[in-house]
Amino acid sequence: GAVVSQHPSWVICKSGTSVKIECRSLDFQATTMFWYRQFPKQSLMLMATSNEGSKATYEQGVEKDKFLINHASLTLSTLTVTSAHPEDSSFYICSASRGALGIGQPQHFGDGTRLSIL
């Protein structure tokens, strides 16, 4: 159980394009979903946290107008990289949790999306 599907797995697009990444919890309801960015050989950097039906909470330094997050249901969250530029190229990973992390609920991760902006 606890499967998280992330789509697409790889995107190559031109500079200025907006790209939408989907994150779905397939067999559980995700109270909270998280979006991370991972640079090569680096750890995961939390970008934002989203709770179903409410606005996402962005980490310091993350542009909320650049990275739009929508968490419309308990099984789906989307990240839209608006007007993407080469510096936005990275590996983006979503994760989902059944409950609050602070009571020990683990995160379940998607496969990640490799975004390449030309």
Add this chain to the structure above:
Amino acid sequence: AQTVTQSQPEMSVQEAETVTLSCTYDTSESDYYLFWYKQPPSRQMILVIRQEAYKQQNATENRFSVNFQKAAKSFSLKISDSQLGDAAMYFCAYIKYGGSQGNLIFGKGTKLSVKP
């Protein structure tokens, strides 16, 4: 501020042998959770093991076990009978009890190679 440190960027182990990955953390909290996550070349992060700080007993999951030393703020992962499929990046992570959603803190990771 809480920090998680993995001092071994890379480790190598012979198949069927045992390897220990180190993790230390810094916190002023008394109640928290610690995790080890595995990220294989396919890139999906997988939870390996979880430890509650209030439990003195070390968590175990099959071939994976931890050595949790609360006073020393150490949380090492031991992999016994290493298998080729254990090759991956391993991340240690921390969150304080009752912490907000964004307070899961990851270490920089340790790349484990398994030699046949």
